[in-house]
Amino acid sequence: MDPLDRAFLANVMDLMLDAVCVVDGEGRFVFVSAAGERIFGYTPQELIGRPMIELVHPDDRERTLNAVAEVVADRHLPIFENRYLRKDGRVVHLMWSARWSPADGVRVAVARDVSARKRAESVQAALYAISEAAHAAEDLMALFAQIHRIIGGLLPAKNFFVALYDAPGDWLSFPYFVDEHDAAPPPGALDAETLCAELIRSGRERLLSRDSADAATSAVHPDVGRSAVDWLGVPLSGSQGVIGALVLKSHSQEVRYGPADVELLKFVSAQVAAAIERKQSQLRLLHVAQHDALTGLPNRSLVRDRVATALARARRDGAGLALLYLDLDQFKPVNDRCGHAVGDGLLQQVAQRLKHCVRASDTVGRMAGDEFVVLLSHLHAPDDAPGVAEKIRQALCRPFEVAGHTVLVSPSIGLVGYPAHGEDADQLVQRADEAMYAAKRAGGNRVCVAGGGRPPGG
Numbered sequence: 267m268d269p270l271d272r273a274f275l276a277n278v279m280d281l282m283l284d285a286v287c288v289v290d291g292e293g294r295f296v297f298v299s300a301a302g303e304r305i306f307g308y309t310p311q312e313l314i315g316r317p318m319i320e321l322v323h324p325d326d327r328e329r330t331l332n333a334v335a336e337v338v339a340d341r342h343l344p345i346f347e348n349r350y351l352r353k354d355g356r357v358v359h360l361m362w363s364a365r366w367s368p369a370d371g372v373r374v375a376v377a378r379d380v381s382a383r384k385r386a387e388s389v390q391a392a393l394y395a396i397s398e399a400a401h402a403a404e405d406l407m408a409l410f411a412q413i414h415r416i417i418g419g420l421l422p423a424k425n426f427f428v429a430l431y432d433a434p435g436d437w438l439s440f441p442y443f444v445d446e447h448d449a450a451p452p453p454g455a456l457d458a459e460t461l462c463a464e465l466i467r468s469g470r471e472r473l474l475s476r477d478s479a480d481a482a483t484s485a486v487h488p489d490v491g492r493s494a495v496d497w498l499g500v501p502l503s504g505s506q507g508v509i510g511a512l513v514l515k516s517h518s519q520e521v522r523y524g525p526a527d528v529e530l531l532k533f534v535s536a537q538v539a540a541a542i543e544r545k546q547s548q549l550r551l552l553h554v555a556q557h558d559a560l561t562g563l564p565n566r567s568l569v570r571d572r573v574a575t576a577l578a579r580a581r582r583d584g585a586g587l588a589l590l591y592l593d594l595d596q597f598k599p600v601n602d603r604c605g606h607a608v609g610d611g612l613l614q615q616v617a618q619r620l621k622h623c624v625r626a627s628d629t630v631g632r633m634a635g636d637e638f639v640v641l642l643s644h645l646h647a648p649d650d651a652p653g654v655a656e657k658i659r660q661a662l663c664r665p666f667e668v669a670g671h672t673v674l675v676s677p678s679i680g681l682v683g684y685p686a687h688g689e690d691a692d693q694l695v696q697r698a699d700e701a702m703y704a705a706k707r708a709g710g711n712r713v714c715v716a717g718g719g720r721p722p723g724g
């Protein structure tokens with residue numbers, strides 16, 4: 267047999283895993299070898315006569331045309347990579363070598379499908395990005411948004427939610443929920459028949475399809491969005507067990523999930539669970555470092571940060587701000603008469619009463635023993651602060667019931683305002699403390715404004 271025989275060469279070409287493509291001067295396919303069907307999803311007959319550029323991923327078209335110009339100009343083209351869109355809508359990554367044939371007026375190119383390598387590279391990059399996000403994200407919501415963006419780079423993720431499960435409290439919540447049509451389900455106990463409950467209880471991934479044979483009889487129902495086409499869910503398996511689930515949903519026939527997507531999401535989910543656990547433990551440590559263990563209130567260092575932040579905002583917006591420094595009068599006798607545990611209980615109840623007297627956007631903090639601070643931000647009028655201080659004084663004068671003891675105390679309160687009494691956080695805290703001592707020297711159970719009574723905002 268003549269190894270250069272045309273039929274023999276054609277036979278060899280059909281066996282090749284790479285696709286041989288011949289494109290004319292106008293950029294239309296004139297020949298595609300058999301491997302083209304596997305790579306592009308179109309038969310060679312469907313491709314002949316079609317402009318090559320139509321199949322190129324829109325984002326890669328410009329640089330592909332630039333590369334074609336290089337080939338036609340007979341300049342050396344190093345190995346070139348771009349993305350094509352297959353007939354089924356999926357993206358295929360190709361690596362090309364090409365040459366212009368002036369005698370025939372065509373260019374001959376050989377394409378190799380490198381999607382598997384590209385996918386592996388993207389997954390590696392995604393795993394790294396998720397682990398980085400656990401350090402960089404400010405809070406859990408920022409982390410979830412980053413994870414959503416990273417997973418969206420691997421597979422369609424327009425509709426994506428994170429469910430978290432608190433096993434000791436048997437409580438399932440949906441802290442991150444992005445969906446074209448549905449709203450997040452309400453939090454609640456682990457419901458027996460929902461997809462999330464199934465993922466968390468079984469610790470196994472699940473792909474539900476509306477049109478699948480077992481859909482009607484399945485015991486598992488989507489948590490939300492019964493109108494969707496596919497639900498792809500994976501459990502988040504942490505170091506201590508399943509901590510939640512990730513769910514992707516498709517509302518359109520154009521986006522369908524398959525076994526490869528299940529495997530990919532499952533693979534990535536281990537890193538996601540680790541990132542969430544790491545962020546949760548960082549946040550827990552930060553909370554411990556910034557809060558008082560007895561009352562749960564912000565401690566001295568967090569109060570100082572809050573005052574500095576509120577000051578920066580007040581300077582920018584021209585809004586008012588006031589700071590109250592409180593010390594309980596005759597607290598020591600409570601400890602001495604009723605015991606330390608009652609003293610502790612009293613401090614906890616004082617913290618609660620203080621919080622009830624102000625808005626959620628204000629800060630109540632514990633500075634030490636029986637000393638508290640209240641930061642009033644966004645004051646509409648400077649005169650509002652003395653009113654709040656008086657309300658607090660009255661609230662703390664009402665009797666407390668602590669472990670069978672009726673306890674009576676009163677507060678001495680020092681009041682300062684920005685900009686009247688100071689420019690920076692330390693100065694304001696110190697002047698409020700001094701005003702509190704002035705109230706104490708005057709007999710306690712009263713409010714003293716720093717500097718002898720000027721209105722704080724003036």
Ligand SMILES: Nc1nc2c(ncn2[C@@H]2O[C@H](COP(=O)(O)OP(=O)(O)OP(=O)(O)O)[C@@H](O)[C@H]2O)c(=O)[nH]1
Pocket residue numbers: 560593594595596597598599601605606607608609610613634635636706
């Ligand atoms: N139970 C309890 N007592 C505390 C805690 N921290 C500090 N103390 C006590 O709180 C008291 C605070 O002291 P002072 O403010 O001087 O006592 P006071 O009787 O209120 O004195 P005046 O403020 O001058 O009226 C001390 O007896 C501390 O031992 C705590 O976490 N729990």
